[in-house]
Amino acid sequence: MNCYQCGNRLSGEDFCTSCGADVGVYKKILAMSNYYYNDGLARANVRDLSGAVLSLKQSLRYNKRNTEARNLLGLVYFEMGEAVLALSEWIISKNLQPSRNIADEYISALHSSPTKLDNIDQTLKKYNQALQYCYQDSKDLAIIQLKKVLSINRNLISGYQLLGLLYICTGDYDNAKRTLFKALSIDAGNTTVLGYIKEVNDLIREQEEKTGKKVSTLPMETISYQNGNEVIIQPVFQKEKVGFSSIINIVIGLVVGVAICWFLIMPARMAGVTQTNDEKFKEVSEQLAAEQAASQETAKLLEDKQNQMDDLQRKYDDITGASGRKTELDYLMTAASAYVTDPTDSITIMENMDHITEGYLNEAATESFRTLYDKLKEDVGTLAADEYIENAKAAVKANDYDTAIEEYTKAWLLDKTNSDVLMNLAHCYRQSGDTGKADELYQQVIDTFPDTQNAMDAADYITEER
Amino acid sequence: MINFEDELKKFHPSMEIEGVEAAVNSHDMTDMTDIFMAMMREKADAAMQARVEGQAQAQAQMNQIMYNTLPS
Numbered sequence: 415m416n417c418y419q420c421g422n423r424l425s426g427e428d429f430c431t432s433c434g435a436d437v438g439v440y441k442k443i444l445a446m447s448n449y450y451y452n453d454g455l456a457r458a459n460v461r462d463l464s465g466a467v468l469s470l471k472q473s474l475r476y477n478k479r480n481t482e483a484r485n486l487l488g489l490v491y492f493e494m495g496e497a498v499l500a501l502s503e504w505i506i507s508k509n510l511q512p513s514r515n516i517a518d519e520y521i522s523a524l525h526s527s528p529t530k531l532d533n534i535d536q537t538l539k540k541y542n543q544a545l546q547y548c549y550q551d552s553k554d555l556a557i558i559q560l561k562k563v564l565s566i567n568r569n570l571i572s573g574y575q576l577l578g579l580l581y582i583c584t585g586d587y588d589n590a591k592r593t594l595f596k597a598l599s600i601d602a603g604n605t606t607v608l609g610y611i612k613e614v615n616d617l618i619r620e621q622e623e624k625t626g627k628k629v630s631t632l633p634m635e636t637i638s639y640q641n642g643n644e645v646i647i648q649p650v651f652q653k654e655k656v657g658f659s660s661i662i663n664i665v666i667g668l669v670v671g672v673a674i675c676w677f678l679i680m681p682a683r684m685a686g687v688t689q690t691n692d693e694k695f696k697e698v699s700e701q702l703a704a705e706q707a708a709s710q711e712t713a714k715l716l717e718d719k720q721n722q723m724d725d726l727q728r729k730y731d732d733i734t735g736a737s738g739r740k741t742e743l744d745y746l747m748t749a750a751s752a753y754v755t756d757p758t759d760s761i762t763i764m765e766n767m768d769h770i771t772e773g774y775l776n777e778a779a780t781e782s783f784r785t786l787y788d789k790l791k792e793d794v795g796t797l798a799a800d801e802y803i804e805n806a807k808a809a810v811k812a813n814d815y816d817t818a819i820e821e822y823t824k825a826w827l828l829d830k831t832n833s834d835v836l837m838n839l840a841h842c843y844r845q846s847g848d849t850g851k852a853d854e855l856y857q858q859v860i861d862t863f864p865d866t867q868n869a870m871d872a873a874d875y876i877t878e879e880r
Numbered sequence: 881m882i883n884f885e886d887e888l889k890k891f892h893p894s895m896e897i898e899g900v901e902a903a904v905n906s907h908d909m910t911d912m913t914d915i916f917m918a919m920m921r922e923k924a925d926a927a928m929q930a931r932v933e934g935q936a937q938a939q940a941q942m943n944q945i946m947y948n949t950l951p952s
Binding site: 444476478498583 | 882884887888890894896899904909910911912913914
């Protein structure tokens with residue numbers, strides 16, 4: 415503490431030891447300022463914010479240079495949602511004590527978040543607008559506006575007070591109580607709020623007495639006590655009754671929770687799982703399809719190879735005779751064997767040689783094969799032809815023209831110089847009813863053997879027929 | 881019973897950001913120490929005035945005495 419006149423540090427005396435000024439009263443003034451600061455601090459500690467504001471203002475009235483009191487006043491204003499008032503107090507504090515002042519940090523904190531400061535300013539503007547609505551008797555608009563304000567600036571005591579007052583005036587006592595209780599949770603010693611609560615309780619009591627019904631569901635009894643020269647009025651908070659209703663509430667909560675899980679969470683999770691499974695299924699299906707295609711390709715390749723192998727086996731068997739089917743060589747060898755055994759058994763020899771086709775002889779037969787074949791045919795052909803002719807004649811006698819045709823045909827194939835054979839073959843066809851074939855053969859006789867008796871006869875037959 | 885109109889008069893528009901400068905400038909900074917110092921100054925001035933006036937009065941008395949003692 416310094417002398418107000420010379421600035422010298424004061425001692426315990428009531429006068430300045432340097433300039434002799436009377437500082438007794440000055441010391442008392444500063445002591446009063448400190449006293450109110452301590453009182454304000456104590457009130458702020460128990461959340462009696464409005465009481466703290468009064469004490470701190472009083473402290474500053476005694477000593478405007480009480481920086482701690484001014485900073486605390488700013489903090490209390492800020493807690494009450496009055497950020498602009500808080501800012502102005504901190505600015506004044508900063509001006510009065512430029513160095514080593516915590517107000518610096520508060521101002522920096524506010525300036526570091528311009529969005530927050532802007533939000534606060536907007537809420538204050540809306541609060542003022544709500545107040546205007548009240549002046550214009552538009553209570554509903556004011557209530558809506560204040561609700562918006564308090565949803566952003568949750569500590570604006572004046573907002574709660576005004577909203578509570580509006581609810582009281584519109585007869586919505588439950589909401590009024592809730593709003594005022596919120597205000598009390600911020601500023602426990604706000605006499606305006608406490609007065610409103612008392613008023614609400616009186617109104618509820620009156621209404622309950624008139625109607626005989628319970629109007630409010632909230633506990634609203636208050637207690638009041640004396641603290642020095644002040645009367646403190648506080649609401650009595652009743653503990654909620656815990657019993658069967660609590661169990662029912664828990665059960666309802668569980669049911670609602672399960673329902674939310676079932677209808678909101680489970681479908682989403684199921685959809686996720688299903689999607690995952692679908693993707694896996696698709697992937698597996700693609701793999702399976704690829705493997706099936708590969709398998710089919712392999713099977714086809716295997717079948718082709720098997721067919722090739724079968725063909726080769728068949729050819730091998732044909733060549734080696736393992737299949738049981740006789741080859742041209744077998745027939746030739748059989749015919750040769752029969753010729754060696756009995757050269758006159760021309761029928762057996764020719765029957766075997768008949769199995770050897772012209773195509774085989776021309777394309778596949780070896781030189782030695784063809785030589786043996788020609789030799790056998792030359793030696794046995796005439797005999798065989800005679801044999802066939804005899805057989806054919808016997809068949810004609812027995813009117814078996816089919817056998818006769820067969821035998822004559824064989825004979826003709828062995829000996830194509832014999833016009834009688836061809837003539838008789840034509841007769842057999844004629845007798846069997848196949849006149850077309852017969853005429854063809856008759857014509858062949860005429861063409862092949864033109865100057866013979868058979869040719870002339872054949873011409874008669876043709877003519878006769880026509 | 882609450883009278884809405886009367887209660888409403890207790891509510892005042894909240895200060896907005898734009899009003900900070902004006903609020904700071906117009907803030908009444910006079911405190912008890914200022915008043916006390918002003919009183920002290922007035923007291924000192926009054927004492928000085930009284931001293932000056934006393935001196936003048938004493939001088940006048942002295943002059944009168946001197947005048948009376950002069951030989952006629």
